[in-house]
Amino acid sequence: MKNRGTFRSRVLGDVLAGISALALVAVAGKLNANRVWAIPILCILPLAAGMAGFREPLAKRVWIHPLVITLPGLAVVSAGAVTCRGFECGAIVGILAAAIVFMFILVGLSFAVYFIRRWVVRSDGT
Numbered sequence: 383m384k385n386r387g388t389f390r391s392r393v394l395g396d397v398l399a400g401i402s403a404l405a406l407v408a409v410a411g412k413l414n415a416n417r418v419w420a421i422p423i424l425c426i427l428p429l430a431a432g433m434a435g436f437r438e439p440l441a442k443r444v445w446i447h448p449l450v451i452t453l454p455g456l457a458v459v460s461a462g463a464v465t466c467r468g469f470e471c472g473a474i475v476g477i478l479a480a481a482i483v484f485m486f487i488l489v490g491l492s493f494a495v496y497f498i499r500r501w502v503v504r505s506d507g508t
Contacts, residue, residue, distance in 0.1 A: 392437055396450040399430035404454045427451060427484070428491055435492035436499050444496045448488035456481055 406423045434447030459478045466474050 389443070392434065392447070393450055396430065396434055396447050397454070399426060400451045400454040403427050403430075403451075404458060407455070427488060431488040431492045432495045435495035438492075438496060441493075441496060441500075444492050445489050448485060448492050452481065452485045452488065456485070 403423060403426045406426065410423065430451050431448045434451065435444050438444045438447065456478070459474065459481055463471065463474045463478055
């Protein structure tokens with residue numbers, strides 16, 4: 383039962399990372415000309431996915447974390463795609479497709495960090 387509570391805390395951390403990335407996107411949208419905000423946005427999601435893969439003890443649950451991290455952004459972009467009218471609908475659908483591809487990249491990154499940590503721990507332990 384103790385492991386279940388720590389899994390919940392890891393998933394909660396993933397949700398908070400996803401919401402903070404979404405908040406950074408909203409702030410960057412308000413500061414139209416300032417492109418410096420793209421750096422933290424592009425860094426927070428891979429960093430969170432790598433940390434989730436590093437902290438996860440079971441390989442069968444590593445893939446869950448990048449999905450949970452990107453879930454708030456996917457929900458917002460999906461809602462935008464459903465409710466849009468006019469010529470910007472194509473751009474929103476393109477952003478949604480790019481977000482889904484980026485999600486698969488995060489899954490791969492999370493598994494890579496998990497297996498690197500596992501390989502380092504096993505090589506040091508034996």
